[in-house]
Amino acid sequence: MLPTAAAEAASVRFVHAAPGTGPVEARVASGGAAQTLAEAVGFAEATEYRTVAAGRVELSVVGPDGDERVAATREPLRGDRRYTAVALVQGGEVELRVYPDEPPEGGTAKLRFIQASPELGEAALMAGDEVVAESTAYRDATPYRSVEPGSYDLTATPPGGAPIATEEDVPLRAGTASTAFVMGSAGEQVRFVVVDDAASAPEVAPATGLGGLSGGEGSRWVLIAGAALAAGLLGGGAYRLATVGPARRSAGRGG
Numbered sequence: 001m002l003p004t005a006a007a008e009a010a011s012v013r014f015v016h017a018a019p020g021t022g023p024v025e026a027r028v029a030s031g032g033a034a035q036t037l038a039e040a041v042g043f044a045e046a047t048e049y050r051t052v053a054a055g056r057v058e059l060s061v062v063g064p065d066g067d068e069r070v071a072a073t074r075e076p077l078r079g080d081r082r083y084t085a086v087a088l089v090q091g092g093e094v095e096l097r098v099y100p101d102e103p104p105e106g107g108t109a110k111l112r113f114i115q116a117s118p119e120l121g122e123a124a125l126m127a128g129d130e131v132v133a134e135s136t137a138y139r140d141a142t143p144y145r146s147v148e149p150g151s152y153d154l155t156a157t158p159p160g161g162a163p164i165a166t167e168e169d170v171p172l173r174a175g176t177a178s179t180a181f182v183m184g185s186a187g188e189q190v191r192f193v194v195v196d197d198a199a200s201a202p203e204v205a206p207a208t209g210l211g212g213l214s215g216g217e218g219s220r221w222v223l224i225a226g227a228a229l230a231a232g233l234l235g236g237g238a239y240r241l242a243t244v245g246p247a248r249r250s251a252g253r254g255g
Contacts, residue, residue, distance in 0.1 A: 010077035011049040012059070015195065016041045017116040018087040018094045019186035023064045026085070030057040030077075040064055044183060044193050054079035059096055061087055070094045082198065084179070088139055089118050089186065102144045102177055104200045109172035112144045112179050117156075119185035120164065126155040135159070141179075149174040154192050156182045167192035175200040 014026035014037045026037035031053035038047040060072035070087075073096040077083055082101040087094055104110055113125040115136040122135035125142065133142045152172060156165040165182055170192075172178060177197040184190035 008054045008079045009051045010054045010057075010079055011051055011082045012037065012057075012077065013047045013049045013082075013084055014038065014041060014059075014061070015046040015084060015086045015181065015193075016043050017181060017183040017193075018089045019043060019118070019184060019188040020089065021070070021087070021094055024061040024070055024087065025064060025066055027060045027062065028052050028057055029060075030055065039066075043188060044191070046193075046195055049082060052077065054081075059085045059098065061094065061096065071096045073098065084195075084197075086114070086116060086181075088116060090139070097139060099141050099179075101179075101197045104175050104177040104198050105146065106175050106200050108146045109149050109174055110144045110177040110197075111147055111152075111172060112142050114141045114179055114181050115139065115156075116181050116183040117165075117185050117190050120156065120182060120190065121158050123164075123182060124157045124159075125180075125182070126157070127152045144177060147172055154180050154194070156190070156192070165190045165192055167194065170194055173199070 023040040023042045025039045037050050054077050056076050058074050061070045071094040075098045084099045086097050115123055115138055118138050122137050125133045125136055151169045154167040154170055155163045157163045176199045179195050181193040
């Protein structure tokens, strides 16, 4: 972890959503110092958040041997903010895209989707019976939406088609923010990968059943190992952080 004052620090994690690409190493360079976010990150896996100096940083992914650079980007990061860097495929090449994460709100659960499946097209994305977005293009993120705490079935449907990916009984707890990725194709099964962005303290146990969507703040991403979410502390709040590991896989079709 890079030494830096809390007020001048940002937090970054990495998600591997580039199908057809083997394991990679994620790196970040900031303030003249460099660090490895994680080694040998496989498809549909993610790192935990790492603290880096705020300002313009270089994020990169290299091959598992640590030599060949696969993709890189330079991004301005604000202090006291969280960001998710995602490896995607564009034009047959791997690219990195950075998405700002939002903090949670007490008493409600926040959810956004990121469409990371290149062959899915402009997908309709649903939580329970509610349409969160009717046509989310590849690489786009929906705004965070506030939902009643509970368990939700997530669905991704391509234009004019049947659902291609589903994830049942996803728990969304009060005081949390989560991101649901749709990823796959290029030989990988299209599935949801649900990641936990942050949680406030104290957390409130979720109600049973499905809640309705309500309007939330708009904003422009560790993994869940099984159905359990890890709990940890970062700064003054409690954050649900997951470590690198296998993703929960949906019952979607192969790509």
